[in-house]
Amino acid sequence: MTMHKTAQVSIDAMIDDLRALVETESPSHHPGALRASAHAVAAVVERRLGGRAVLVESEAGPHVHWAAGGDPKVLILGHHDTVFPLGTLARRPFKAEDGRATGPGVFDMLGGLVQAVHGLATLDDRSGVEILVTADEEVGSHSSRTLIEERALACGAVLVVEGAADGGALKTGRKGCGTFQVSIKGRASHAGLEPEAGVNALIEAAHQVVDIASLGRPGIGTTVTPTVASAGTQSNVVPAEATVVVDVRVESAGEKERIESAFAALAPHLEGAEITVDGSIHRPPMPESASAELMAVAEQLMPGLEGTAVGGGSDGNFTAALGVPTLDGLGAVGGGAHADHEYVLIDAMAERARLVAGLVNAIQTA
Structure with missing residues (x-):
């Protein structure tokens, strides 16, 4: 089984559509921008594939759903929100030159969306x-998970068009990931006159950071990383409150349970301090077994293609956890996700569009 090299994919048309999406800025948590972005995505889908793309309203902003009709067989999964604030485009406009397309969100993950549509x-x-x-x-x-899981179960196979891994590898496994916030309540006092009368929330936070960091087990893929901390109001006041935010990544369901139990069991070191923990590992791990069948097909379509497990999460974590065959990293080849140097390799776009088409055709005829 090999891809049809003669399948007509226009690079110029893909660049035009990518420009249209990138130039409609779409930062998460910005309903107005996301509505405009959803309309832009729907317009590209309808222009290239026909039919009607439906905007599914949510508190986060509109999701875009398109169905060709017939018995559901395969779900192409992506997102149109990006991490860049409004105004980034003015500083870093879309460009397609010297073999690269650049601009906010071009790799994560607007390029993958365009490739998938043109492949189909x-x-x-x-x-x-x-x-x-x-x-x-x-x-x-949070607002899309139920819909993602519903359509994944209905279709029975999921192709996630997130950007490829380093070197163009597909993503065959992902860690489960989540965020915890540890809130600490102490008692304020004057730092010079009677510091002993207070309960120093900053000192308690320091104890908690050491305890939390010790939960990691890098040897089995578990990372527990305190990332953001805040405490205090004035230089002469014993801090009454502090917070610590923690990023967690795990490779197994057992580690998910261990970490969540450990956070629930955190206890204060200082007398009078109180601790509250919020959060969870909300994206379950995506085991490599979930992608094995589809990866084998991809390797037949593109000999030499590699797959790799990565630490970042995606919506493929949800679908894989349901037992639905899921293959990720089928989007753009490039790099710099979430950074100013984000880019897509233009020469790889047509090949990856054909790869998506080949996988869809194989699923349809299986």
Whole structure:
């Protein structure tokens, strides 16, 4: 099984569509911008594939859903929200030059969306294909998770068009990930006159950071990383409150349970201090077994293609946890996600569009 090299994919048309999406800024938590972005995504889908793309309203912003009709067989999954604030485009406008497309969100993950749409456009038969482009992946997919899981179960196979891993590898496994916030309540007092009368929330936070960091087990893929801390109001006041935010990544369900139990069991070191813990590992691990069947097909379509497990999470974590075959990293080849040097390799776009088309065709005819 190999891809049809003659499938017509226009690089110029893909660049035009990518420009349209990038130039419609779409930061998470900005309903107005996300609404405009959803309309832009829907317009690209309808222009290239026909039919009607439906905007699914949510508190996060509109998700975009398109279905070709027929019995559901495969879900193309992506998101249109990005991490860059409004105004980034003025500082870093879209460009396509020297073999690279650049601009906010071009790699994560607007390039992948464009490739998938243009790949599907080469297929005469699109029956059973659905596209879901969500508005809140970058901030946890809280409003879209139910819809993602519903359509994944209905379709029975999921192709996630997040950007490829280093070197163009597909993403065959992902760690589960989550965020915890540890809030500490102490008691304020004058730092010079009677510091002993207070309960120093900053000192308690320091104890907690050491305890929390010790939960990591890098040897088995568990990382527990305190990332943001805050405490205090004035230089002469014993801090009454402090917070510590922690990023957690795990490779197994057992580690998810251990870490969540450990956070629930955190106890104060200082007499009079109180601790409250919020959060969870909300994206379950995506085991490599979930991608094995589809990865084998991808390797037949593109000999030499590699797969790798990565630490970052995506909406593919949710679908894989349901037992739905899921293959990730089918989007743009490039790099710099969430950074100013974000880019897409233009020469790889047509090949990756054809890869998506080949996978869809293989699923349809299986």
